[in-house]
Amino acid sequence: MIDRILDFSNRAASLRIRNRQLDVRFKEDEQQVQIPVSDIAVVVIANPQVHFSHAVLSELCDHGAVLIVCDSSSLPTGMLLPLNAHHWQVSRFEQQAKIKLPLKKALWQQVVRQKVRNQATSLERAIGSDRGLKHLATQVRSGDPNNVEAQAARRYWSAMFGDSTFKRDRDAKDENLLLNYGYAVLRAIVARAICASGLHPSLGIHHHNRGSGYPLADDLMEPFRPVVDEAVWNFVSENHVPSSLSTLEKQHIISHLLSKFTHLGEQRTLFDIACRTARSLVRAIEGETRKLELPEF
Amino acid sequence: MLSEYKGMWLFIMFDLPVDTRKARKNYAKFRKQLLDEGFQMMQYSVYSRYCVSEEVSTKFVGQIQKNLPPAGQVRFMAVTDRQFGKMKVFYGKKRAETEQAPQQMQLF
Numbered sequence: 034m035i036d037r038i039l040d041f042s043n044r045a046a047s048l049r050i051r052n053r054q055l056d057v058r059f060k061e062d063e064q065q066v067q068i069p070v071s072d073i074a075v076v077v078i079a080n081p082q083v084h085f086s087h088a089v090l091s092e093l094c095d096h097g098a099v100l101i102v103c104d105s106s107s108l109p110t111g112m113l114l115p116l117n118a119h120h121w122q123v124s125r126f127e128q129q130a131k132i133k134l135p136l137k138k139a140l141w142q143q144v145v146r147q148k149v150r151n152q153a154t155s156l157e158r159a160i161g162s163d164r165g166l167k168h169l170a171t172q173v174r175s176g177d178p179n180n181v182e183a184q185a186a187r188r189y190w191s192a193m194f195g196d197s198t199f200k201r202d203r204d205a206k207d208e209n210l211l212l213n214y215g216y217a218v219l220r221a222i223v224a225r226a227i228c229a230s231g232l233h234p235s236l237g238i239h240h241h242n243r244g245s246g247y248p249l250a251d252d253l254m255e256p257f258r259p260v261v262d263e264a265v266w267n268f269v270s271e272n273h274v275p276s277s278l279s280t281l282e283k284q285h286i287i288s289h290l291l292s293k294f295t296h297l298g299e300q301r302t303l304f305d306i307a308c309r310t311a312r313s314l315v316r317a318i319e320g321e322t323r324k325l326e327l328p329e330f
Numbered sequence: 331m332l333s334e335y336k337g338m339w340l341f342i343m344f345d346l347p348v349d350t351r352k353a354r355k356n357y358a359k360f361r362k363q364l365l366d367e368g369f370q371m372m373q374y375s376v377y378s379r380y381c382v383s384e385e386v387s388t389k390f391v392g393q394i395q396k397n398l399p400p401a402g403q404v405r406f407m408a409v410t411d412r413q414f415g416k417m418k419v420f421y422g423k424k425r426a427e428t429e430q431a432p433q434q435m436q437l438f
Contacts, residue, residue: 037436067368072368283437
């Protein structure tokens with residue numbers, strides 16, 4: 034399907050289901066939009082004056098769409114995920130809960146290694162040097178006991194935004210605003226792929242409830258993060274560092290997430306790649322292979 | 331982003347009998363099904379839906395085909411978004427804009 038992303042933040046609107054379509058009405062100009070629910074991938078709600086009916090929630094879940102709820106400062110605070118997306122679900126959950134530690138560590142090693150590699154590529158494109166991240170990626174051992182992930186992050190962030198004091202922070206009002214928004218949409222895309230493969234987003238391979246209730250989504254989205262980072266870098270290097278999130282910034286980030294990426298020699302969308310990653314995790318859990326199919330940007 | 335060469339608009343055009351109560355009921359059921367599947371009325375008895383690719387439009391044809399009304403005529407036709415975009419629309423003598431393919435990203 035189309036995999037549409039909808040964001041309600043600027044206008045008061047009321048959402049309801051009519052003829053099994055999402056029916057959106059805007060208060061100020063009585064404008065009306067109809068969107069087939071089956072086309073929707075992610076809905077972001079960041080305006081306190083958006084009303085929706087229960088039917089909206091249940092139809093979205095029914096069609097495998099994700100709803101992100103944001104607080105008054107546009108920060109994502111919650112996510113509604115479909116839980117009836119797969120017929121193998123119960124047995125998958127059981128297998129997933131029983132993954133042995135060695136496999137978890139082996140999977141986490143691949144995730145971190147690919148994340149650092151992707152950070153290296155992004156950095157190369159942004160500032161022309163990978164600051165040794167490519168080499169660092171080779172040092173990731175099973176389970177990442179030396180926390181190469183954090184070492185890489187330290188070099189990466191200060192180089193990316195040319196500021197040695199830059200820190201990832203949920204509440205900071207700088208590049209972080211854009212990063213937080215981008216990651217929220219990305220997390221929704223990955224979480225949706227996880228649910229669609231019959232896995233449970235709460236049973237992670239490394240993260241244990243770090244802020245969000247979906248550790249597995251946080252695990253698998255790691256190698257995807259540099260896509261958002263690069264979009265943010267592009268934005269701040271062409272414009273300015275924003276002090277608040279407006280449509281312009283969101284548009285820039287989402288359109289980047291919606292572009293095509295080369296994956297194993299084919300042009301694919303992030304939705305496709307995330308599904309492939311999730312499916313490869315299923316194969317790993319079922320003991321078919323230990324190799325994850327991760328994005329390489 | 332969505333390609334205007336790959337994207338298709340599927341048209342469903344019909345002439346259905348409405349002479350008996352039963353016929354009107356069948357007609358209403360068929361029309362409701364189109365609305366439920368995300369088709370929008372372009373004119374009376376002419377409904378259309380944007381599909382992201384030919385495969386998706388074929389899927390819709392199959393789905394609707396399974397629930398055709400017992401009598402009357404129904405036509406299916408798909409054109410690419412590129413061809414669709416060349417359609418000229420007039421209200422009276424006034425030119426109106428042709429419907430646009432949906433945006434993949436919508437910020438309201």
